[in-house]
Each structure stands twice: as C-alpha cells, then as structure tokens.
Amino acid sequence: MQNMEQEVNLARQGDREAFIRLFRKLEPELYSLARTIVRRDEDCADALQETTLKVYQSLHTLRKPQYFKTWVIRILINECNQLLRNRSRTVAMPDVPERGTGDRYYENSSKLDLIEAVNQLDESLRIVVHLFYFQDLSVKQIADVLDISGGSVRARLHRARGILAETVKSTRGGKLAYDNI
Structure with a gap:
C-alpha cells in the first residue's frame, strides 16, 4: 500500500x-x-x-x-x-449477446458459475458483493464508497450470500465452482 x-x-x-x-x-x-x-x-x-x-x-x-x-x-x-x-x-435496439473483451478476466470456465450467479443479484447486492469479494474492500470502505452505514453493507452481504446459497442449491445440487476467483 x-x-x-x-x-x-x-x-x-x-x-x-x-x-x-x-x-x-x-x-x-x-x-x-x-x-x-x-x-x-x-x-x-x-x-x-x-x-x-x-x-x-x-x-x-x-x-x-x-x-x-x-x-x-x-x-x-x-x-x-x-x-x-x-x-x-x-430507446435502444436490442443487444445481440456477444462474448467481448470484458470476458477476458473470466476465461476460466470454473469461475463463470459464481460470476453468473453474482451477476443475477439485484444491483445493490451485486455491487456490495463485488466490492467486498472481488475488490477486497473492507465493510467500512464499502460504506464510505456507497455512502451507506456499515450495518447496511453487512445486511446486503448477508442477503446476497443467502440468495447465492439458494442459487447453488437449485442450479447445481449445491456444487458451484468458486475456487481462485
């Protein structure tokens, strides 16, 4: 640092x-x-x-x-x-799905399951999860960045983990690739 x-x-x-x-x-x-x-x-x-x-x-x-x-x-x-x-x-024309340069950070297919599950979260949950797990920011730093309380950050993380756990159970029988993200 x-x-x-x-x-x-x-x-x-x-x-x-x-x-x-x-x-x-x-x-x-x-x-x-x-x-x-x-x-x-x-x-x-x-x-x-x-x-x-x-x-x-x-x-x-x-x-x-x-x-x-x-x-x-x-x-x-x-x-x-x-x-x-x-x-x-x-008003925009419908987007054609494509695999663009943004996917270059996630080329390992074992990482895609978790990333796709995170991307399905509501925006407020998705941003907190991303900042906490992918950017390694502390709860206090996230609270400062988003201008919310630390308790709100922890609540969103808790809610997101619950949703992700349910997603894992329903889509993969409880097995979701999450190593080395």
Whole structure:
C-alpha cells in the first residue's frame, strides 16, 4: 500500500507517468466493477474514460493518498450510475449477446458459475458483493464508497450470500465452482 501512496503523491505533484502507473494497476479491477454495474463493454469504456479524466482533473482535491483507490471507485460508481440514467432515457435496439473483451478476466470456465450467479443479484447486492469479494474492500470502505452505514453493507452481504446459497442449491445440487476467483 505504501507504494500506491508514493505513486499518488507523485501524481499529485504533476508526475503523469505516476498517474498512468496508478491507473494501469487499477484498470482490471475498475473494469470489472464497471462491467458489474453497466454490463456493456462500450459503457464500461465510457465510464473508465470519464473516471480517469475526473480523477486526473481533481487529484489535487484528494486529502489522504491512502484512500485513493476507494475515492476512484466512488467516482467510477457515480459515472456508471450516470450512464445508466442516460441509458434509461434513450430507446435502444436490442443487444445481440456477444462474448467481448470484458470476458477476458473470466476465461476460466470454473469461475463463470459464481460470476453468473453474482451477476443475477439485484444491483445493490451485486455491487456490495463485488466490492467486498472481488475488490477486497473492507465493510467500512464499502460504506464510505456507497455512502451507506456499515450495518447496511453487512445486511446486503448477508442477503446476497443467502440468495447465492439458494442459487447453488437449485442450479447445481449445491456444487458451484468458486475456487481462485
């Protein structure tokens, strides 16, 4: 974590290479989170681009470098939500299902079962599960990012685990691949 803080401090002082290194390090996690929320590759790319721009422009406002990752995640979630709001205002042609570049992080088929089950969750549960299990954020960090209480985060995690357990029982006889996600 100290390395990230040093990179953030360098980026805040105007080091563009440090900023690029920070985003390259976070890009797979950010893309995965954006994909969880907006579900379309082109929207993920738009959300990441807007997030990168906003973070770069307002990096000087970040008070504590150790919170850089959660700060960026909060900006990304806001951008994804804005895209969803804009999407709901437009009438679109039906999407043709395709296996795009977003699947490159999940090429191992044993991981797909759990990821598909998580993707079936309601958005509020799906985001909390993703942040807790895939992004390794603490309950407090998730509460800060989503601007909800720690108790709400724990309740959503509990509810999501229950739904996932029922999904496992009904679809695979209690056997769901979840190793090495």
